[in-house]
Amino acid sequence: MRHFISTLDWSREELEKILASASEHKRDRIRPLLVGKTIALVFFNPSLRTRTSFEIGIYQLGGHAVVLEPGKGAWPIEFREGAVMDGDAEEHVEEVARVLSRYCDMIAVRAFPKFQRWEEDRQDSVLGLFARYATVPVLNLETITHPCQELALMLTLRERLGTTDGKKFLLTWTYHPKPLNTAVANSALIIAAKFGFDVTLLCPTPEYTLDARYMDAARSLTESQGRSLTVTHDIATGYEGAHVVYAKSWGALPYFGRWQDEAPIREAHRHFIVDADKMQRTDRALFSHCLPLRRNVKATDEVVSAPYSLVIDEAENRLHVQKALMTTLLSAGKKVAS
Numbered sequence: 001m002r003h004f005i006s007t008l009d010w011s012r013e014e015l016e017k018i019l020a021s022a023s024e025h026k027r028d029r030i031r032p033l034l035v036g037k038t039i040a041l042v043f044f045n046p047s048l049r050t051r052t053s054f055e056i057g058i059y060q061l062g063g064h065a066v067v068l069e070p071g072k073g074a075w076p077i078e079f080r081e082g083a084v085m086d087g088d089a090e091e092h093v094e095e096v097a098r099v100l101s102r103y104c105d106m107i108a109v110r111a112f113p114k115f116q117r118w119e120e121d122r123q124d125s126v127l128g129l130f131a132r133y134a135t136v137p138v139l140n141l142e143t144i145t146h147p148c149q150e151l152a153l154m155l156t157l158r159e160r161l162g163t164t165d166g167k168k169f170l171l172t173w174t175y176h177p178k179p180l181n182t183a184v185a186n187s188a189l190i191i192a193a194k195f196g197f198d199v200t201l202l203c204p205t206p207e208y209t210l211d212a213r214y215m216d217a218a219r220s221l222t223e224s225q226g227r228s229l230t231v232t233h234d235i236a237t238g239y240e241g242a243h244v245v246y247a248k249s250w251g252a253l254p255y256f257g258r259w260q261d262e263a264p265i266r267e268a269h270r271h272f273i274v275d276a277d278k279m280q281r282t283d284r285a286l287f288s289h290c291l292p293l294r295r296n297v298k299a300t301d302e303v304v305s306a307p308y309s310l311v312i313d314e315a316e317n318r319l320h321v322q323k324a325l326m327t328t329l330l331s332a333g334k335k336v337a338s
């Protein structure tokens, strides 16, 4: 049995096979590969694309999806080991994961960080506890990384660029009125590195550099393929010669739990918005973003609606890569009685 927690646990060759399978699913949309299979989709946070694409993908494969929102239609869950459960939670993740494993063939979980202590959030404990107690594959719907988004991004770039090796991938921080999750930024960094790009991270100050786990992984992945990882705070340097501009906003890790101190820095960098002038500096780059996207805050209307914008294609490709992923996980895994 294999989980899909982070693409760091999967080789490029394995991910290439999933992308090839995704292209087949894109050509042939209704294939009865999950008939009789049931998948629990557990959402602790809101979603448009993830929920819709998983529900529809499972339907198109002949399976059945059960959507659960703990604390909102399903019982609130306790995650602390050894807790005296005299608070709001009605049941422990150990029972939740083991019971769902008796009903379902896979459990998929979305659980964003709490944004108070990064040292705590970086443990990814909600997903980790589901994986510890489940006896079926567990799939990450976005926690501190967003691996399904990574696959969709790579399928989309492959479709437009052909090979990704040796091309320049710019991951640019953008302004947002709230400090957001670093998950998609972590993911973009590691998947671009794994797929042979020269990767540049553009962010306002060194405090916006991503967690060492992902920076180190990206550095190691790029260097092992003769590529580079560059960090810059200079907009012109970042955009120069880029083949892909990927935009995302995130909160600076040193400011977790004291966001009022981070706000002035973020406000001072509204000019990191992706606009046509910046895109002019690139090598006719493609633009993308995971969505949802605040127009004219993160990127201008002109960029989001441009022919070089892949935001809708990338969102569509979530459907195809996830179908490939689910069939891969279920063909590799055998359900184990607990």
Ligand code: CP
Pocket (backbone or CB within 6 Å): 046, 047, 048, 049, 050, 051, 142, 149, 290, 291, 292
């Ligand atoms: N990109 C993404 O995961 O979108 P949702 O938050 O709408 O699921």
